[in-house]
Amino acid sequence: MKRGLITALAIAKKDLQTELRTKESINASASFALVILVLFSFAFDLGREELYAIAGGLLWLVFSFAGALIVNRSFARELPNDCLDVLIASPAPAWSIFLGKSVAAFFLLFIVELISLPVFGLFYNIHWTQNFPGLLLVMALATWGITVVGTAFSAVTVNIRLRELMLPVLLYPILIPLLIGAMGTTTALLQGEPMSGEAIASLRLLIGFDVIYTSLALYMIEFILIV
Amino acid sequence: MREKAIYLLAILAALVMIPNLKTVFMDLPDEAMQGAIYRIIFIHVPAAINAQIFFTVSLITSILFLVKKNFVWDSISVSCIEVGTMLVLVNLVTGSIWGRNQWGIWWAWDLRMTSQLMCFLLYLGYLLVRPAIAEPTQRATLSAFVAIFAYADIPLVLMAIRLPNVRTQHPGPVLETGTMAKEFHAPFGLGVLAVFLICTALILIRQHQETAQREIDSLRRELHSI
Amino acid sequence: MDITNLTFLFYGYSAAWIIITAFVFLLVSRGRRIDRELARLKSLVADKDNHPR
Numbered sequence: 491m492k493r494g495l496i497t498a499l500a501i502a503k504k505d506l507q508t509e510l511r512t513k514e515s516i517n518a519s520a521s522f523a524l525v526i527l528v529l530f531s532f533a534f535d536l537g538r539e540e541l542y543a544i545a546g547g548l549l550w551l552v553f554s555f556a557g558a559l560i561v562n563r564s565f566a567r568e569l570p571n572d573c574l575d576v577l578i579a580s581p582a583p584a585w586s587i588f589l590g591k592s593v594a595a596f597f598l599l600f601i602v603e604l605i606s607l608p609v610f611g612l613f614y615n616i617h618w619t620q621n622f623p624g625l626l627l628v629m630a631l632a633t634w635g636i637t638v639v640g641t642a643f644s645a646v647t648v649n650i651r652l653r654e655l656m657l658p659v660l661l662y663p664i665l666i667p668l669l670i671g672a673m674g675t676t677t678a679l680l681q682g683e684p685m686s687g688e689a690i691a692s693l694r695l696l697i698g699f700d701v702i703y704t705s706l707a708l709y710m711i712e713f714i715l716i717v
Numbered sequence: 718m719r720e721k722a723i724y725l726l727a728i729l730a731a732l733v734m735i736p737n738l739k740t741v742f743m744d745l746p747d748e749a750m751q752g753a754i755y756r757i758i759f760i761h762v763p764a765a766i767n768a769q770i771f772f773t774v775s776l777i778t779s780i781l782f783l784v785k786k787n788f789v790w791d792s793i794s795v796s797c798i799e800v801g802t803m804l805v806l807v808n809l810v811t812g813s814i815w816g817r818n819q820w821g822i823w824w825a826w827d828l829r830m831t832s833q834l835m836c837f838l839l840y841l842g843y844l845l846v847r848p849a850i851a852e853p854t855q856r857a858t859l860s861a862f863v864a865i866f867a868y869a870d871i872p873l874v875l876m877a878i879r880l881p882n883v884r885t886q887h888p889g890p891v892l893e894t895g896t897m898a899k900e901f902h903a904p905f906g907l908g909v910l911a912v913f914l915i916c917t918a919l920i921l922i923r924q925h926q927e928t929a930q931r932e933i934d935s936l937r938r939e940l941h942s943i
Numbered sequence: 944m945d946i947t948n949l950t951f952l953f954y955g956y957s958a959a960w961i962i963i964t965a966f967v968f969l970l971v972s973r974g975r976r977i978d979r980e981l982a983r984l985k986s987l988v989a990d991k992d993n994h995p996r
Contacts, residue, residue: 642866646859650849659845660863663838666831667873702869713783714862752948757955764959803966810962811955818951915963922970929977936984940991 494586501582501590506597508567515563516598523556523606531613538615545616546677550669552610553629554636556602557595558658561640564591565648574648584712588641592707595637603629621679624689628679631696632672635703639664642707645714664703671695719925723918730914737907745904757815763909764808765833767916769871771801772840776868779861791857792927794864795847796920802840804916809837820886829877829887836874839867853934 509516530548534540568574577587611618618625640661647656671692678689685693741759748755775797782790812830817823824830843863850856878889889896897905 639866643863646862647846649855650846650859651851652849656846656849660839660842663835663842664866664870666835670831703866706866706869710783710862710865714858716858753952754948754955756952760956760959800966803962807959807962810958814951814955814958818948919967919970922974926970926974926977929981933977933980933984936981936988940984940987 494583495589497582498586498589498593501587502593502597505564505567505591505594509594509598515560515567516601519556519559519598520602520605522559523552523602524609526552526555527606527610527613541614542616542681543677545614545680546673546675548614549607549610549676550632550673552606553599553603553633554662554665554669556606557599557633557636557640558661560598560602561595561637561644561661562654562657564595564641564644566644566653569648578715584715585708587715588645588707588711592634592638592641595641596634599633599637600629603633616680617682618680620682621685624679624685625676628672628675628693628696631693631700632668635668635696635700636665638700638704638707642703642711645711668696668699671699719921723921726914726918726921730911730918733907733914734911737904737911740904741908745900751819754815754818757811759904759908760912761808761811761815762905763912764804764811766909767912768801768804768808768836769874770913771797771804771916771920772836772868772871775801775864779864782857782861786854788853788857788928788931791861792924792931793920794861795927796923798840798843798864799923800916800919802837802844804912805833805837805840809833825886827877827885827887828880829874829885832870832873832877836867836870839870843867853931 527548530552534544536544565574568577578584607618610616640657643657643660643664646660647653650656675689675692675696679685683689737759741756745756747753775794778790778793778797781787782794809830813823816825843860846863847856847860850859878885878887
């Protein structure tokens, strides 16, 4: 158990290091997020009130698009030089490979979110700094949900045709409850409402989603990470 | 053997369904609030119930495949999911038509409908991804994994109209709360049975095709190796 | 009898019937394709067995 966690940490560190050296998926994902943000601002011509009402939805659409790009690379990164086969054949248990990759994807997506948040506030003139700790909490929970399910499905799609298309087809439907929860809470928090009532219920939904899918994925992953 | 079973199921289904349709359309009175349209419940709900039965079977066979690695389980999974997805589509479309008549709108984003649509999209994803995987063992394993993940939505669909603090536009459960009149119970149950028999026959046909498809795959490999 | 509601009842049952029939047609056409392919491959294998290189 402990050794597995250490291995997971090592794999996460390796993934983050290679990514921060090449910056290929984080650059693509961050610039994609920014482009989408700009495009959305042309799509709607909204007043201040309406803008605050859709802010959470807008933000999480952008984040989940960016997230799909990042988790797509999680396992695909290992394909050149047959690194994936070596990784699977190594004594590291499947769940720690998976956990490491999820953690790495989590941090990458979180960085992208932290980059796009100020840009979002700037373009749409939204005061995102009020309730910032609460916002961070929601972002952390929902981002973990996106990355853990995304990494699991990226392990499914890594070897198949049309990988980049198949991953979103599988990923987005399963994320619906998570996104509904995150969008609602984020909208409430951006409007300056305190964390209470419905927001707490949504937080519970996020935590439940994270717990269910994390344990399911950790348990199931050894069946599919096979050479 | 299999062909006989399929014909038998089809004949049984006809024997159950035709008298039942007569009861539903000719004998039962119109409902007080909805008029004639309530009769859609006799296809709408059996489709949903049977879809969930078949998805549950696919969950069990998917787990069995992962444990035993026997391709029979995989072929049952994919057949159940294909027929189940078709049934969810029937459920969604008939429900939408009922909603247009009763609510004046085709669709409402409440938890019941959203979770059922999510169920449809998840299993549609399964059916789309499956043919994209070329190697048979990998295809079966990855499909089983996706099927188990997709099943996590089913409890949500079931709970959606039973949770106390969720407001939903969809009518509540009518069976266990006793809001359905006694005389509707028998035709309703027979409707579920009829759909079950027809769809089991379809699943048997589909499962046979899946087995034949694997035979084709192995023959292709054999030809390459000669 | 409420005639509007009867119309929608007809739409509902027709839609269900169309979906199921379309599914059966897909099933049958795929079955035909698989049978043809299987027969073709079997004859190919038999040919190769009879005339080994």
